[in-house]
Amino acid sequence: ADSPLATPWIEDFQPEFALPEYPRPQMVREEWLNLNGLWEFAVLSRDEGSPDRFPETILVPFPVESALSGLGRRVTEDERLWYRRRFKMPASWKGRQVLMHFGAVDWETTVYVNGREMEHHTGGYDGFSVDITPALEPGRIQEIVVSVWDPSDTGGQPVGKQHKEPRGIWYTPSSGIWQTVWIEPVPEVSIAGFRLIPDVDDQSLKINLATRGEARDLVIEAVAFSEGREAGRAIGQPGEDLHLAVEDPRLWTPDDPYLYTLKLSLKRGEEVLDSVDSYFA
The missing domain is CATH 2.60.120.260 (Galactose-binding domain-like)
Incomplete structure (x- = not known):
């Protein structure tokens, strides 16, 4: 047009x-x-x-x-x-x-x-x-x-x-x-969404993840990466606050807008049912 x-x-x-x-x-x-x-x-x-x-x-x-x-x-x-x-x-x-x-x-x-x-x-x-x-x-x-x-x-x-x-x-x-x-x-049970809340003083990331479908006997695994290397890992339950520690974090600033990458996996035992990638600062 x-x-x-x-x-x-x-x-x-x-x-x-x-x-x-x-x-x-x-x-x-x-x-x-x-x-x-x-x-x-x-x-x-x-x-x-x-x-x-x-x-x-x-x-x-x-x-x-x-x-x-x-x-x-x-x-x-x-x-x-x-x-x-x-x-x-x-x-x-x-x-x-x-x-x-x-x-x-x-x-x-x-x-x-x-x-x-x-x-x-x-x-x-x-x-x-x-x-x-x-x-x-x-x-x-x-x-x-x-x-x-x-x-x-x-x-x-x-x-x-x-x-x-x-x-x-x-x-x-x-x-x-x-x-x-x-x-x-x-999959029938999957990641529906999540909230990420960084805590600079505690050097950690709070994660609360919701699922679609029945999440019985499932765990959430969260892994943070910095420039391709693992920077922190945590495991918890869907719907509960999960605290992922990041030692000596590289803080985001306007001069250095650095972002960590994050992989969230929904697992039953060692089986990964669903996984998504995200980021945080």
């Missing part, structure tokens, strides 16, 4: 490389599938059902109003956006649960997988995830359909400086999918 501010970067942009980097650097898994790129697209009135046809294409994850989306069009509060994407599940993921993540969608979102409604979310700035495993159909191409309604400044939700009539300090709205969409396979 035409842009009021075209740059050489825009001219050289290729849809297959739309935000290809891993979207969650604080909690990295090795296996994942990026669903950014060209999606089928349709705009209907808000009260209509799902479209029979998707006559346009849009480049995800750029807002409909942006030039990089390929559309650069305005959306009214009486319209609903519809996205469709088909993909093939990697064969190596068979037997595992599959999570779909949306970095952000503005504003009210419904997610369908193979015709089955899997998630309804409201909020334009927070990410959300859904376990799509029950809707997946082995041996076929999987279909995702996403419905989005965004009233922008005519609704009651937080919109920042978005405005239907941008001027002065008010900006063009950012409707629809505007952060990375991706999927990843996880």
